[in-house]
Amino acid sequence: MMVQLLCSNKVHVKLKHELAKYQIELDPDSDVTLVERGFDIPGDKLSVVFDAIDYMDVVKLLVSGVREDLLAWHALTGLSDNKFAVIEPRDIVFIEAGPDGLMAHTKSKPYSIKETLQYYENTWAAKGFIRINKSQLANLLHVKEIVPWFNSRYVLRMDNQTELEVSKMFSKKLRNTLNI
Incomplete structure (x- = not known):
């Protein structure tokens, strides 16, 4: 899976590290965008808006739902x-x-x-x-x-x-x- 990040540099570094653990890659052309509150929300993509302090909740959301198909066999x-x-x-x-x-x-x-x-x-x-x-x-x-x-x-x-x-x-x- 791929996502786009629209956030501050500090949050970007943290999110990139956490998402990599779950094989979620960053791609500016992705249809899914994670947007830190205060940044412009793209109108043509599915966007998840979050507060900087809650960046781990975004990771949980992606991992629990969107990734289930890829985690079916996860030895x-x-x-x-x-x-x-x-x-x-x-x-x-x-x-x-x-x-x-x-x-x-x-x-x-x-x-x-x-x-x-x-x-x-x-x-x-x-x-x-x-x-x-x-x-x-x-x-x-x-x-x-x-x-x-x-x-x-x-x-x-x-x-x-x-x-x-x-x-x-x-x-x-x-x-x-x-x-x-």
Whole structure:
């Protein structure tokens, strides 16, 4: 996908960097334009107007909707025991941020992976991944049981015998997602 940017140099640099992570290229002839508030809106193109401070919301918008067709098969490369492996999203039970970086846990073993938790939260939401606390994303396809916990929280029992705690802050999103 390609987009045109009409914004300040500072925002341009930030947006270009973020969009590149999702293979969204910049093209002045694109039919889609991202326009920072205060800049002229082209009349002949689909334009998304945003405030400079909210530039990440524009990235989320593009990634969540427009890019879904291109993310249908989006495997990642993980490192375990000094060997790389190609891992499909459906094989990942949960992703966790820790002191040694990001880890993708499969049924068999954990893999060290690149990018950020936010990246996987944005790009893999449609694949069943949901943020459950500040450092973990769970793959809902691997949830065996949801146990109500005290203080409006939950514990997810995963099919690899792991128990993950859903924090109070993310419990509402889980309830809404699963209609519970």
